[in-house]
Amino acid sequence: MNNMENKKQEELQQVVGELREAQQNVEILQSQSEELKNSINEIESTKETLEGIEEVEAGTELLVPLGSGSYLPVEAHKPDKVLMDLGADLVAERSPEKVSELIDKQKKDIEGSLEEIQNRIKKLNEKIEELRPKAQELIEEAQSGQQTESEQISDREG
Template structure:
C-alpha cells in the first residue's frame, strides 16, 4: 500500500516537474520577445539621435521594408510620430520621444530581469525534483534487486 502511495506521489512530482518546464519555456519565449522589443527601442532612440544631427534638407534613405529604401528629405526633423498603442500615434518632440522610448526600454529590461529570476527559481525547483527522481529510481532498483532469489 505504501509503495502505491509513493508511486502516486512520484506521479504528482512528475506532473509538477512538467508544469515547471512548461512555465520556464513560456517565460523564455516572453524574454526573447521582450529582448527583441528592447533592441527595437534602442534602434529608435539611436535613429532619433542621428536625425537630430542631420540637416533637414539633406537627402535621407527611409526603409520601406524587405531591405528596400526610398530617398526622402526631412520636413520636420524636430518631431517624431510615436506609437502609443491601438494604432494611435502622437506627435512628440525628439526629446519627449527619446524620454518615452527610454522609459519603455527600462520597463522592459526590469520585466526581463524579473522573468529571468523566475526562470532561475523554476530551474532550481526542477533540479530538486530531479534529485528526488534519482533517489526514487535508486530505491526502486534496490528493492527490485532484493526481490531476486540468491543462487547459492
C-alpha cells in the same frame, strides 16, 4: 503491489509532474525573456536613430525602409515632430525630445519586467535542481522494488 509501493508510485508521478511543469515554465519564461530583450534592442535602435536624425543637415537624402529590401528616398529636414504609435491604431505627434523621454521610460519598464522574469527562471531552476535528485531516488527505489518482486517470483517458481 502493496500499499507502500502505491504511495511511492504516486509520489514519483507527482514529483515527475512538478519537474515537467517547472521545465515547461522555464521554457515559456525564456521565450518571454528573449522577446523583452528584442524590445530593448529595438528601443535602443530607435533612440540612436533619433539622436542621429538631429545631426543630419536639411536637404540630406535619406532612405526610408519600406520592407522586403525596398527603400524610399526622402529629403531630410530638421525634425520638430515625430509620429509615435500609441497602440490601438492611434498615433500622436511628439517632439523628438518627448519621444526620447517616453522610450527611455518604456525601456526602464521592460528592463524591470525582464529582471522579474529572470528571477522567476532562477527560482524555477532551483526547484528543478531540488526535484531531480528526489525523482532519481524514487525511480531507483521503484526499480529495486521491481527487482525484489522478480526475485521473489523466481524463488517461488524454483
